[in-house]
Amino acid sequence: MHRTVRGMPAAMVVALSAGLLTATAPAAHAAAGASLPFTSVEAESATTTGTKIGPDYTQGTVASEASGRQAVRLNSGQRVEFTVPRASNAVNVSYNVPDGQSGSLNVYVNGTKLAKTLPVTSKYSYVDTGWIAGAKTHHFFDNARMLLGQSVQAGDKVAFESTGTQVTVDVADFEQVGGEAGQPAGSVSVTSKGADPSGNGDSTQAFRDAIAAAQGGVVWIPPGDYKLTSSLSGVQNVTLQGAGSWYSVVHTSRFIDQSSSSASVHLKDFAVLGEVTERVDSNPDNFVNGSLGPNSSVSGMWLQHLKVGLWLTGNNDNLVVENNRILDTTADGLNLNGNAHGVRVRNNFLRNQGDDSLAMWSLNGADSNSSFENNTISQPNLANGIAIYGGTDITVSDNLVSDTNALGSGIAISNQKFLDPFSPLSGTITVSGNTLVRTGAMNPNWNHPMGALRVDSYDSAVNATVNITDTTITDSPYGAFEFVSGGGHGYSTGNVNVSGATVKNTGTVVVQAETQGTAKFSNVQATGVGAAGIYNCPYPSGSGTFTINDGGGNSGWSSTWSDCSTWPQPGQGNTDPDPNRNLAKGRPATATGSQDVYTPGKAVDGDANTYWESTNNAFPQSLTVDLGSAQAVRKLTLKLPPSSAWGARTQTVTVLGSTDGSNYSTVVGSTGYRFDPATGNTATVSLPAGTNLRYLRLTVTANTGWPAAQFSEVEAYVTS
Template identity: 75%
Template sequence: MHASGGTPGRGVVRGSSVLAVAVALVGSVLGATGPAFAQRDPAPRSAAVGATLPFTSAEAESAPTTGQKIGPDYAQGTLASEASGRQAVRLNAGQSVEFTLTSAANAVNVAYNVPDGQTGSLAVHVNGTKLAAPLALTSRYSYVDTPWIAGAKTHHFFDNARLLLGRNLQAGDTVKLEAASSQVTVDVADFEQVGAPATAPSGAISVVDKGADPTGAQDSTQSFRDAIAAAKSSGGTVWIPPGEFKLGSELSGVENVTIQGAGGWHSVVRSSRFINQTNSAGKVRLKDFAVIGEVTERVDSNPDNFVNGSLGPGSSVSGMWIQHLKVGLWLTGNNDDLVVENNRILDTTADGLNLNGTAKGVTVRNNFLRNQGDDSLAMWSLNTTNSDDTFEHNTISQPNLANGIAIYGGRDITVKDNLVQDTNALGSGIAISNQKFLDPFLPLAGTITVSGNTLVRTGAMNPNWSHPMGALRVDAYDSAIEANVRITNTTIRDSPYSAYEFVSGGGTGKAVKNLTVDGSTVDRTGTVVVQAETPGAVTMANVTATGVGAAGIYNCPYPAGSGTFTLTDGGGNSGWDSTWGDCSTWPQPGGGNPDPDPHRNLAKGRTTTATGSTDVYTPGKAVDGDGSTYWESANNAFPQAITVDLGSAQAVRRVVLKLPPVAAWEARTQTLSLQGSTDGSTFGTLAASKDYRFDPATGNTVTVGLPASTAATRYLRVHVTANTGWPAAQLSELEAYLN
C-alpha cells in the first residue's frame, strides 16, 4: 500500500500499501539503499518454508555467459536492485547466457528487462540447436511511475515471458538464451515440465459451445457470460478449453459455479478485468487457466484486477496464472473461508492480493508471487476487521515498491512458513502494522502469529527520509500495538540494514507493546539486529546472530522524550549484545566486523569531489554504477584529481578504473597515480604514477592492484597528469575493492 502521511524527521517510516478510494470500495484502488551483498546460493528451504513449486529457477548470474553481470545493488531505482538476488546478466546483441537443467522440463519462463520504449527477443538454443520461435520481449509492462506515492521512483523494471520448448528435456541438457538485435537483461529462468492439457469434466459447459473464439480474434465476453448463467443454476462447471480467449469487459454475477481451464499454459484469457462484483452468494471456484492482462500503468481509479470485490463465502482460486494486471485479487465484501492456493501472480503494477476488510477464515497458501508494484500479499482492515486469516507457505520474490507481506490491522492473524526475497524501496519482508491509511480502520487485536518465515535480502532504505527499514517490521504507525504479537522461528539472511525494526512510522511515538520474539537465526545484517525507534517493550529469546554490520542494538525512541523501549533478554541470545551509542546518527552498513560483503565496490554511491569538472560531467558520475556516465575534469589544466570518501578506513587491495566501453571512445592512455588519506587532508602515495592504457577492446578498463602492506585508507584519490585522448582527466567508474 502506498506511502502515507507523517511528520518528517528521524524515526519516521513511510508505510506502503493499497488504498481504495471509491465510495463503494469496488473498482478503485490507490494501491497500494544499502550494501550490495555478494551473491550466495538461494536460501535453503525444506517443504516447510515457502511454496512447493512446479518449476526450478536458475539465476542468470550463476550461469556461463558472454554478457556482463550487473550488481549486486541495493540502491532504489537501479536494474540490479530489483533483480532476484540483486544481480542479473546484461546481454548485448549476439551475447548469451546458458543454463544447464537440473530436472526435466519442456517450458521456460524468463524474467527479463529491455530498455524503456524498446522491444527485443531472445533466440533459444536447446543443446546447441536454435529453435524456430524466439522468445518475444517488450518494455510495454515495465517502467512504472507512481508520482503520488511519496518516495517512489520509476520502478517495475522486469517482466516475465514464457515459451513452450516443444520437446522434453532432461537434467544435464542445456538451454542458451541469446540476445538478438537489442540489449536484454536476463534475471532468472524458471524451467518447468508442463503436462498435457486437461480434458473437460463431465457435464461441463464449454465457452466455445456458447460461441467463444479460441483464436482470440473475436471478443468472447458474452459467450463467457452465457456459459456462466447456464452453469450456475445447477452449481455446474464452465469449461475453458485450450486456446486464447479475448474478453473486452469484466464478468459479474458470478456465484455457485466453477470456471475451469485445461491448465495455465493451455487455456488463456486475455483480459485486464476478469471478475468485478460487489457481492456474491459464494461457492465460486476458479481453477487451472491463465488470465493475462494489458495493464501498462497503474491507474488507481480502474478495477484492472483479476478479481475485484467479492467471490462470496466458501470460494476458492487455484492453479491460476495471473499476469499483467494491476492487482491479482483485491477482495472486499464477504469472502469468508476463501482458499487461494497454488497460483502464480506475476508482474502486477500494485498488490498481488489484498484482503480489504470483511474477510474471515481466509487461507492463502502455496502461491508464487514475483514482481509486484506494491505489497505482494496484504490484509487491510478497513470498515470491518479481517479475522482468523492465514498467509502460509507462499514464496514471494521482488516486490519493487512495498512489502513482501503486510498486515494492516486485523484480529487473530497468522503469517507462517513463507519465503520472502528481495524487497525494494518502501518495504520490509514482513510488516505488522497499525497504519490505517483511511478510516474506519480496525487496529491489530487478539493474537498475531508470525512463525517459521524466512526473509532473504529484505528491508530497504526508505527514500523519503533516508531511513532504513528492517527485514521484519512491527509498526505502531497510527496507534499503539495492543495485540499480542508472537514472532517465532524466523530466519533472516543478508538483510541490507536491520533484522527487526520496532517503530511508530508516523513519527508520533506510539508504543509497540505485547511483543515477543523467540527463536531466530540472523545471518549477516548490514547494520543492527534490533532497530528500536519508539516506546514499548519486547522480550527476545534464542536469537542468534552472525555477521552483524555495526552493532547489535539501535535503541533510540523518536520523538525525543516520548518514552523508552525496553528489551528483555529471554535467554539463549548470542552475537548481538553491543549497542549503538550515538542516537544522532544512523549506523552505516558494514561498519563492524565481519564485513557484510567483502566483495562489494566500496566507492559506489560515496561522496566524491574533484579539482574540477566540465559541464554535466561531475565527479559523482564516476561512482554512480552507470558505466555510460562519466566525470571529466576541466580542460587543459593538468594535473587533475578525483577523490572519493569511502566512509571509513578500508584496506583497499584493488582499484578498477573505467571509461565508457562504446565505440565512440577510442583507445587512450592516462598517466595517473593513486593516493590515500585517513583524514582527507594529508595524502600518501598508494601506487606511483605511470601510464595506463584504456582500450575499448578490453572494456576500457584498468585494474590497479595494491599490495597487502598498503595501509588502510578512507579517502582514495586518483591523480591524473596526462591523457592522450583528451586534454582532461576522464573516468566513468572509480571502483575500490577489498580483494
Template identity: 85%
Template sequence: MPYHTRSSVRSMPSAVVVALAAGLLTATAPTAHAAAGATLPFISVEAESATTTGTKIGPDHTQGTLASEASGRRAVRLAAGQRVEFTVPRAANAVNVAYSVPDGQSGTLDVYVNGRRIAKTLAVTSKYSYVDTGWIPGARTHHFYDNARLLLGENVQAGDKVAVQATDVQVTVDVADFEQAAGPASQPAGSVSVTSKGADPSGQGDSTQAFRDAIAAAQGGVVWIPPGEYRLTSSLNGVQNVTLQGAGHWHSVVRTSRFIDQSSSSGNVHIKDFAVIGEVTERVDANPDNFVNGSLGPNSSVSGMWLQHLKVGLWLMGNNDNLVVENSRFLDMTADGLNLNGNARGVRVRHNFLRNQGDDALAMWSLYAPDTNSSFENNTITQPNLANGIAIYGGTDITVKDNLISDTNALGSGIAISNQKFLDPFHPLAGTITVDGNTLVRTGAMNPNWNHPMGALRVDSYDSAIEANVRITDTTITDSPYSAFEFVSGSGRGYAAKNITVEGATVRNTGTVVVQAETQGAATFRDVTATGVGAAGIYNCPYPAGSGTFTLTDGGGNSGWSSTWSDCSTWPQPGQGNPDPDPARNLAKGRPATATGSQDVYTPGKAVDGDAGSYWESANNAFPQSWTVDLGSTEAVRRLVLKLPPQSVWQARTQTLSVQGSTDGSTYSTVVPARDYRFDPATGNTVTVPLPSGTSLRHLRLHVTGNTGWSAAQFSEVEAYLS
C-alpha cells in the first residue's frame, strides 16, 4: 500500500513546530461554485464551542498529541462526572460522537436530553485507537480518536440540549454529529432476504453462508438485508450482477472486517444502505481487511453506506470502470478510506464523508495501468491522521473538484498531486490534472522526515518531472499552519514541477508563506489574493542547490504576497513576520477565539468572523465573563475596535470591561483597567479602545463585568490593529 516513506531524507534546514492556533470555521468555496464538500444528513458541533465542566485542550499542531488530531485542533477532556452539553442545531434523533480514551481503557458516556438522563449510553473504548506503524518513517503512535453512534430513541428539536457525561473513564470529546435518521426501509418486492437463507439478525450466529446463498439466488435482482446485526466470518467473492441493499445504515449492520474480496467481476454490483463495521485494530498491509478488496466490475455503485473499523474502505484493483461511490461515511480506518489502485476509468467518488483515516483519505495510485478520466468531487474529509486528505499519484486526465478538507496531520497536505511511484510499473501524471473549487482548512503539516513543513496543496515531482498540465483554480486555503502552495521534488532529486497554473485562489492566515518553491520548474499565478501571511509571500529555494530555478509568472490580479523570503539557509517559521505585518490589517480576524461561556449558537468565533451581523453572547446572568483571542504571534497592538450589530433593534447599552494581555496564554496582565464603554446604534454601535504604548501581546482578553442592555457580554466583532 503506498505511503509517504521519503526513503531519501533531504538535508534541509530545520524548522520549529509551532502550535499555531486553529479556530472553528465555516468554510465555503468561491462564489463561482456551490459550497465545497459533501451534502451531509447531519450537522457537526465542536465540543470546545459547547458548554462544559471539563477542560478544553488545544490548539496544537504537534504530531502525536490529542489536540493535533482533533477537529479544529481542539477538544474537551472530561474526568469522571464531567460533561459537555451541546445545543442541538436542528431536529435530530441520532448522534455520533468522536472521542478518545486513554490507551488500554474503556467505559461509557451517559447521555442527557434537556437535563434528563436517558436509558441508553455510549460505549467508549481505546480498542481501535493508538495505532503503531513503526515501518513508516516519521510515523508515531497515532489514530487517537474513534466514533460511537447512538439512536436516541426520541426526537430532539433545534435549541434542545444533549449532554454526554463521563462515568468511569477519562474521555476526550472532539465533536458531535446530530442527525434525523430515517426509520428502516421496507423490503423491495421480489428481493431475496438473507434471513430466508438462514442469516441470524441477532449477530450471534455465522451468517456468511446465508449471504452467499442469497447472492446466488438473487442474480440480476436484489439481496435484502433486513434490520438487525449479521456476523460474517469470511469474505464474499464471485459477487456480480446483483444489488445488496439494507434498510438503512442505522438499522442493517454487517459485522466483518472483510466484506468482498475478489480480483474480478463482470460488474453491475450495487451496494447500498447498510453498515459494515469491522474489528481492525492494527494496520497490517498484507491483510485484505477491507470493505471491498479488488474489483466490483464495471458499472457498479456504492451508496448510503456506513464503513468503520476497517483497514481500507475500498481498495480497488482490476476493472472498476464507471464505478460510482457516493453518499457514504468512512470512519476510523487504519489506512486509506478509498484507493483507486490503477486501471480506474470513469470512476466518480462524490458526496462522501471521511473522518479519521490512517493514510490518504482518498487516493488514486496509477500502478500497472493509469487511472483515467476519474474524479473526487464534493467530498468532506477531516482528520486524516498520518497522510493527505486527497492524493493523486500519477494518472491521466484526473479531476479533484469542490472538496472540503480539514486538519491534516504529520505527513500530509490537504491535496497532493504527485509523481511518487512507490512501486513499478507506475504511470506518471499525464493529460490535464484539474484541481478546482476546493477548500482547505488547517491543512499541511510538519514532515518529521524532512524536518520542514508541507503545504496545504502540494505538487510533487517526486520520482519524475511533471509533464501533465496541472490547473489549480478557485481554491480557498484558510489557516494553513505553514504554506499554502508547495512545489517540491520530494525525493530530493530536483525533478522539475512545470506546466502549472494557479488561478483564482483566496489564501487567509498562512503560518509561513503563500508559495513554497523547492524544486526547479514553473507556474503561472493569476488572481491569487492573500491576507494574514505569516512570514513572506514567497519562499523560492530549489533543492539541491544549483539544480535549476523555479519561475513564478505573474498573470495579473495577485495581491498580498509580493515579498520574498531572503535567506535560503533558514526556513521561515509560522508568524515570524518577514516583512513586518501590514499596520492596517485586523490581527484578530479569523483567529481562534474562546470564552468562559456562550449562549446557544452565539459562539466565541462569531466575534472574529468578519461579519458585524453575527455575534458572541456569553452565558446569561453569570457575570463576570471573559472572551479571548489568540493572534498567532506576539504583536505590538495599539488599538481595539469593539462592535455590536449595527441594526437599530440593538438599543444603546453600556458594557463594563477591562483589557488583558498575555504572551504565553497562561499569565495575563491588565492592559486597560475596567471602565464603561457606550455602544450606540446611532454611531454604528462601535467603540475604540486605545492601548498604551509598549503593549505587546499574543493573547488578547476582554473581561466583562456588566452590560446595561442584556444580562450577558456581547460582541459582534473584536478588531486589533498595530496603529
C-alpha cells in the first residue's frame, strides 16, 4: 500500500514544490564528506546473476532514486556478491522491494550460507505526494542491517540471495563494529528503574524515572531493545548514553518532544528506530522535536524510520550534532527551524530523506553563525541535499552530496520563506569545499531543471554576500550553478562570488541564470559541457539582466545558449557526454488510449518490467514521445517485458515523425515486428539516413498476442 502524506501545512507544500561515494574531490579538499566507520560498495559493481537497472534520471523510477542511479534487481534465487573492501563484522544494505511486499535475503559468507537471513520490507517505502506533478510516489528504498556473527577480511565475499520476493539491491555498507561499551561509573541504568531490554514491555516510565534520578549525570541504556509508547519531555542537564548504536536500541517514533530546555542535554551512542510509514506534519514523529537547550550535543546515534531526525526550534545555541547516521526519514534529516546560533552539524551520514537532508530555516528569527560541515548525504528523494533558507553568517563547507531527485539541488541558498516572520539571507554566506555528484533534477512543478548548486531569490532579493569557493560538481544531469527567483518575481541574486570550481560532465550548462543579478566567476574550469556554457534568460522576460563578471582563470564554458524560448536538453549542443544514450527515456509520452494503470509513461521509464497498454479492441492505437528537440534518430529499440509469461507475438507498427508536433510524415511504413521471450522480447527498427524528428509516433494496427498495442520500452538512438 502506498504511504500517503497527510495533514501538511500549506507552507510545507510550498517547501516541497520549491554508492560507494567515490567522487574524488580536488587535492586541496580531499576530506569532503564525513569520515565514516564503514565503506559502501555499489551493487552494480558487484558480481550478480540478477539484472542491473539504470542509470536512470527519470523521476518516479526505482533506479532514479538509487545511489549512482543504478542498482541490481534480484528475482527468486538470484544473488549479488560483494567483494568486502575492509575488515568487517556487520553490513547495512540499501534495497527496494515491490509495494506491499516483504521477504528476506539469504546471506552467504565466502559461499557458506548463514543461519540467519536479512529481512526486507516495503513497509516504510512508497510515499505518495499527489500534489507534485509527475511524482506522486517516491521514497522507494529502505535500509536493513545485520551483524554477521563473524569477522570477514578485505577480499572476502559476502552475497545476498532473493528467497522469493523480488529485491533490488542498491548498496552495501561494510563495517567493523566494536564491542559493547560498559556502563559509566555513577550512571543510572534504565533497567534499574524497570526498563525491559527484551522490547516486550513498555519502558517509557522507566526512562522518565531514570532521567529524573540522574539530573546532572548520566542515564545508562544497556544493550537491548526498549519500547517507548510516548515521548519524553522535561529533559535537561542530563546525558542519555548507550552501549553503541548496534547494541542499545530504542523503538519509538517520538523520543523527545519539548518546546524548551534549560541546557546541556547530551544524547549519544544508541539507536532510535521508529515506525513512521507516512508523513503527517501535524505529528511530532521525530527523534527530537523542539529544543535540547543551549550547549547540548547529539553524537553516535543511528536514527531510522522517523519523519524527521531532529526538528529543532527554541533555544539550541551552540548545539553540536556529529557522527550520526540518519536514514529513511519521510521528511528532513535535520532542520534548524529558527533562532539557532553557533550550531555545528558535522561528520554525519544521511541517506534516503523524503525532504531536505540538512536544512536551516530562519522562521521567527535568524539562524546565525551556524554551519553544516563534512557531512555525507546520499539520495534525498524529494528535495535538496543541503538547504539554507535565510539566516545570517552561515557556513556550508566540505560536504559530499550525491543523487538528489525531483525538487532538489545538491545545495540550495534561498530566500524562500514558506511562512512569516522570516529572516532573509544576510551577512556572509560561505559555501566552500563541497563536492556535488549527480545533483540537480528536473522540477516537475516548474517543468524545467534545477542546478546542482542553486542561489534562489524566491521571495526576496538576495542581498547577502554569497561566497562559493573550491566546489567540485560532477555528472550533474542538468546545470551546475543556477541563479533563479523561484517564486517568479524576478528578484535579484546579487553579491555572489564563485571561485575555484571544477565542473565535469554537466548535462546542459555551467551557469543557468534565470533572474536578474550579478556574479563574479574566477578559476571555474569546465569539461564535458552538455549544451553550452551559459543559459542567461531572466524570468519574467524584461525583469532585468544577469551580469557575469569574469574574474580570470575560467575555461571550457564561454559559449551561450542562444534561444531563450527553449530549454537545452542534456547533450544538446557542443558536446554530448553520452552519444549512445536513449533519447526517449524520461521524455513526455502520450497515447490515443491506455488500459488501467498501464499508462504511456511506462514505455519511457527505463524499466522493461513496466509497460504501456492501449485501449483494448480498438485498433489503430498510437504512442507519441516528445524527444525535446529535433534529433537525427537512426535506430529504435522496442521492448516488451522480458518474462516467459509474455508469449511470443507480432505487432504491426508504422513509425511516424514530426518536428513541430502537428505535421507527421511516415518514416518507416507498416511492418510486423516479432517479440519473442526467447530473444528478450525485443525488436529493432532501423530508420533511414537523414531522419530528423522531435516527435516520435508509433501507430499499431495489429497484435497477434493481445487485442491492444503494448510496449514496455520505446528507445531512440542517434547511433545505428
